[in-house]
Amino acid sequence: MRDTRESRLLLVLLIAIAFALITVDIRGGEDSPVDGARQAAATVFGPIEDGVSAAVDPVGNAVSAIRDSGERHDRIAELEKENAALKAKLGSDDRNRSRLAQLDKMLKIAGSGQYGIKGAEVIAIGAAQGFSWTITIDAGANDGLKRDMTVLNGDGLVGRVTTVGPNTATVLLASDPDFTVGTRMEGNDELGFASGQGDGPLRVELLNGKAQIKKGDRLVTFGSQADKPFVPGVPVGVVNRVDPSGGDLTRTLYVTPYVSFTKLDIVGVVVEAPKEDPRDTVLPAKPKPTPTPTVTVTVTPSAQAPVDGQYPQEEQ
Template identity: 85%
Template sequence: MRDTKESRLLLVLLIAIAFALITVDIRGGRNSPVDGARQAAAAVFGPIENGMSTVVDPVGNAVSAVRDSGERHDRLARLEKQNATLKAKLGSDDRNRSRLGQLEKMLNVAAEGQYGIKGAQVIAIGSAQGFSWTVTIDVGYNDGIKRDMTVLNGNGLVGRVTTVGPDASTVLLANDPDFTVGTRMEGSDELGFASGQGDRPLRVELLDSKAEVKKGDRLVTFGSQGDKPFVPGVPVGTVSSVDPSNGGLTRTLYVTPFVSFTKLDIVGVVVEAPKKDPRDEVLPAKPKPTPTPTVTVTVTPSADASANGTDTTGQQQ
């Protein structure tokens, strides 16, 4: 349509008619005279609007879904992060409780034996020296640690210090084949020497080949001259088997150590020896034997026996 004087006049007329209809519609309210025309227009254009809505709405829904999905993903990520934090905290608390228990047990051993100890943590397994069974602990000569000091934990003898650095030291474990410690039997005071055998029980040679020993007997360290490398009274282990005496100069025992050498965490280095030998005081209390239950049998006379006047021994009353 070209821009002419007539077209402009027509446009102004149409706008005036539109405003007039709107005014009449508003003033008429529900009884508006143009209501019928509106309904007719709705009948014509309604299907077209619905069709357009059907096309456009999935796009809007998809955008909304993506936005909601992002929000759900963020919320899920936050929840997962919170759960991971709680699990880590719980694991840390469990470990801390375990380490606290180890520390308390070790302090009890030190108190019973009157050992002055320096607490340490195992930070590595093995060493460059070629030993088969060693650990590295996080204390060194800056902490007062010296070579040939006894190392223990809450269960008993762990080993001895072999090399010392400024802030770390190497400990040769008691189950290493190069490890030997003097031992004393609980009660009988029989002396011997225990040697490591790796993951097998310790081998102990008693000096008296005729010594009376049985399974379940316990041993402690005998101690060294000047208390180095071993202080006396540290629990070593329990006799698991005894070789028959064959007339030799010594008697061989096999001893299960109190310490689990594959589960070391908190240990203590004895930096001050006891003033007197604690003897067997550091050994844990022996478990009390379970009493054998007493069985009581009650005999009740039968009705026939009572009726016949016969007692429970079979005699006629």
């Protein structure tokens, strides 16, 4: 349509009518006189809107899927983070359970021997004081520790305290070549002196060269005067080899220590000695021997075997 004076007047008239209808519709509310026309328009244009909606929905669904995918990705990342935290916590719990088991085992030894102990954690290893086999523990003079106190764990003798600071102490391990402790054999009470050999077995010199010793025999600490540096009865190890005496005044034994010196974590320092020598009561229970299986042999009599000393007669 061309832009003429008549066309402009028509446009203004249509706009005025539209505003009038909008005003009437708003004021009429649900009783609006144009409600019927609106419903008719919905009837006409509804299917078209549905078609447009159906055409547009896949796009909307795709956008929603992308948004949900991002949310799912964030949730997966959050779950993975939580899972990693749980695994870390589980690992920590496993370690704590292991340490609690070590502590429980050590307390049982302390109870059996009536040792008053101060628990400590190994915080360093090495040659801080020039020794080859030492550890540093997180307890010191402020905890009542002094030089030449016995150190043990849930397995047996660990060593002795050599240097004490306010909050830490150095322990010389029983595996050190400079370490020596008096020992007593279980059962026959034969005395000797055990020395460390690094990562090898302990070397024990028995005072009695004719002592009857065999593989599997066990040793404990003999104890020292005034219980320093060693209290009596602490498990030392098991004999794994006995050298021939050869007429010597002493006899050499090689002993596998109860303690694994490369896996130390929780230890106890004996700050109060037992009132009485616990003797062999602190040693672990001996393993029960495996019973030998009994073999039963069943003999089935042969057809030709004699019955009551008589052989069956042959048929004629």
